[in-house]
Amino acid sequence: MTMAGTRADTAHPGIGQDGAPAPVPIADDVHWIGALDPQLRRFDLILRTANGTTYNAYAVRGRDGVAVVDTVKAEFAEPFFARLEQVARYDEIRVIVLNHLEPDHSGALPELMRRAPQARLIISKRAPAMLKALLKADDEEIRYETVDTGHEIDLGGRRLKFLHTPFLHWPDTQCTYLVEEQVLFSGDVFGCHHCDRRLFNDRVGDFRFAFEYYYAHIMRPFKAHVLDALRLIEPLPLKLIAPTHGPILRERPRRYVARYRELSGGAALEPMPVDSAPLRTLLIFYLSAYGSTARMAEAICAGAETVHSVRVSLYDLDGGESEPFVDLIEAADALALGSPTVNGDAVKPVWDLLSSLAVVNLRGKVGAAFGSYGWSGEAVPMIEDRLRGLKLRVPLPGLRLKLIPTDAELADCRDFGRRLARALVGDAASGSGNGQAARGVIDFAELG
Amino acid sequence: MAKAKLTFEDIGQTVNVPAGIRVIDVSEKVGAGIIYGCREGDCGTCMMHVTDGWNNLTEPSVLEEKVLRENMAGRHDRLACQAQVIGDCSVKPA
Numbered sequence: 001m002t003m004a005g006t007r008a009d010t011a012h013p014g015i016g017q018d019g020a021p022a023p024v025p026i027a028d029d030v031h032w033i034g035a036l037d038p039q040l041r042r043f044d045l046i047l048r049t050a051n052g053t054t055y056n057a058y059a060v061r062g063r064d065g066v067a068v069v070d071t072v073k074a075e076f077a078e079p080f081f082a083r084l085e086q087v088a089r090y091d092e093i094r095v096i097v098l099n100h101l102e103p104d105h106s107g108a109l110p111e112l113m114r115r116a117p118q119a120r121l122i123i124s125k126r127a128p129a130m131l132k133a134l135l136k137a138d139d140e141e142i143r144y145e146t147v148d149t150g151h152e153i154d155l156g157g158r159r160l161k162f163l164h165t166p167f168l169h170w171p172d173t174q175c176t177y178l179v180e181e182q183v184l185f186s187g188d189v190f191g192c193h194h195c196d197r198r199l200f201n202d203r204v205g206d207f208r209f210a211f212e213y214y215y216a217h218i219m220r221p222f223k224a225h226v227l228d229a230l231r232l233i234e235p236l237p238l239k240l241i242a243p244t245h246g247p248i249l250r251e252r253p254r255r256y257v258a259r260y261r262e263l264s265g266g267a268a269l270e271p272m273p274v275d276s277a278p279l280r281t282l283l284i285f286y287l288s289a290y291g292s293t294a295r296m297a298e299a300i301c302a303g304a305e306t307v308h309s310v311r312v313s314l315y316d317l318d319g320g321e322s323e324p325f326v327d328l329i330e331a332a333d334a335l336a337l338g339s340p341t342v343n344g345d346a347v348k349p350v351w352d353l354l355s356s357l358a359v360v361n362l363r364g365k366v367g368a369a370f371g372s373y374g375w376s377g378e379a380v381p382m383i384e385d386r387l388r389g390l391k392l393r394v395p396l397p398g399l400r401l402k403l404i405p406t407d408a409e410l411a412d413c414r415d416f417g418r419r420l421a422r423a424l425v426g427d428a429a430s431g432s433g434n435g436q437a438a439r440g441v442i443d444f445a446e447l448g
Numbered sequence: 449m450a451k452a453k454l455t456f457e458d459i460g461q462t463v464n465v466p467a468g469i470r471v472i473d474v475s476e477k478v479g480a481g482i483i484y485g486c487r488e489g490d491c492g493t494c495m496m497h498v499t500d501g502w503n504n505l506t507e508p509s510v511l512e513e514k515v516l517r518e519n520m521a522g523r524h525d526r527l528a529c530q531a532q533v534i535g536d537c538s539v540k541p542a
């Protein structure tokens with residue numbers, strides 16, 4: 001008795017199970033020709049991958065030739081070419097479309113171009129710089145064509161239409177839509193790290209966690225761009241979504257589009273009652289060993305609260321986990337961080353929080369730093385540098401106090417809070433065009 | 449030393465600066481909303497829009513022109529880490 005019949009449907013039949021790779025039809029004359037990577041346990045250093053991932057690539061055949069859509073990571077070129085060769089000859093390949101140039105999708109590109117030198121390489125209009133950097137090539141050394149939303153390539157009864165969807169999750173990203181089959185080759189959008197040779201969403205194991213986890217770490221920083229992309233994707237008739245990682249979404253594909261809209265729609269709960277005036281929100285986080293930085297935080301909070309239309313929240317970083325704080329920060333307008341200086345540095349929970357913020361968009365938020373210190377007080381400028389590095393605007397020089405704050409110093413803290421809140425409200429004013437020259441002229445030497 | 453007035457429209461702040469200074473060195477100190485990435489003219493993150501005094505910044509280099517093109521820069525957009533102030537001008541985040 002053989003186990004072969006059951007093994008074909010098993011998610012993990014064993015290490016290296018991609019030994020006899022076969023292409024998988026996903027629509028008429030459209031095949032999956034990707035590769036399985038079941039042993040991967042961490043992707044790009046930042047994502048855990050409990051059952052590995054897939055690198056999905058596709059071949060589309062028209063009357064006049066074949067299109068290859070995306071390739072695979074270089075180490076997985078062998079099963080990719082083996083699958084490709086079963087559905088097309090290299091001299092039939094008319095176009096190679098790269099929806100995303102990250103090495104896990106472009107790794108096999110140089111070899112594919114060598115084997116199919118006649119093929120036109122199609123990339124998005126934002127992709128040339130990345131392509132040249134990736135291949136270490138100049139314009140003279142590489143031929144490519146760029147496309148934008150609305151551009152189309154006809155393979156003979158099969159039209160590929162392109163959707164320019166930048167920053168999902170690199171500047172170069174795009175989607176490709178096969179009109180006749182209503183198939184969206186979506187790149188990393190709607191993808192996830194879930195390796196299962198059964199391939200289709202109605203056949204594979206439960207990948208809901210993987211889908212949400214992928215969005216949270218890869219797409220979340222680019223919510224505004226996701227919404228722009230959804231405006232292009234939602235009107236399309238969709239039979240199937242073919243992403244570059246994880247299951248192919250053929251069973252109710254629109255559910256995944258709708259889920260992206262939900263996830264990109266902002267905070268879970270509005271921070272304010274709907275009938276209140278629009279407010280700017282300021283979050284103050286602090287850590288304090290002897291209570292001095294805590295007293296500074298309270299005074300800054302009290303000062304900020306005196307400014308109309310700013311809502312201030314105060315949190316001891318020692319009393320919470322980073323993850324919900326990251327959610328708060330994503331929805332806030334400003335962030336003030338207080339840390340004492342210990343051994344010439346800010347304390348670890350501050351860095352832990354700051355290093356957790358890469359998954360949210362911080363552009364345009366206001367940042368500030370403060371803290372009490374004993375000898376040298378490096379924590380405050382170090383936090384300010386990090387805030388700037390995270391692309392926050394730091395409108396006020398940080399506030400440092402030596403040891404226990406006096407009443408006069410606490411008054412300085414209240415003033416600091418007031419000025420920070422005003423800078424926040426001032427931003428709103430300048431956004432409506434009233435801000436020009438509102439603050440007069442200062443000399444560069446005064447900026448310190 | 450020659451001076452110039454550099455205005456950051458997003459925060460309504462004008463700064464008297466020594467001629468020759470790069471916009472990035474002022475905007476960061478004054479807390480204006482222009483953001484930064486590599487700070488060496490490669491990534492395009494610090495793109496800004498020059499609303500007034502376009503000719504009072506140093507000419508963009510060939511490399512800056514290339515990065516601006518690749519990042520779909522609009523008319524009168526510059527990189528804050530490359531443009532040096534040589535006369536009065538006003539800028540804001542692109």
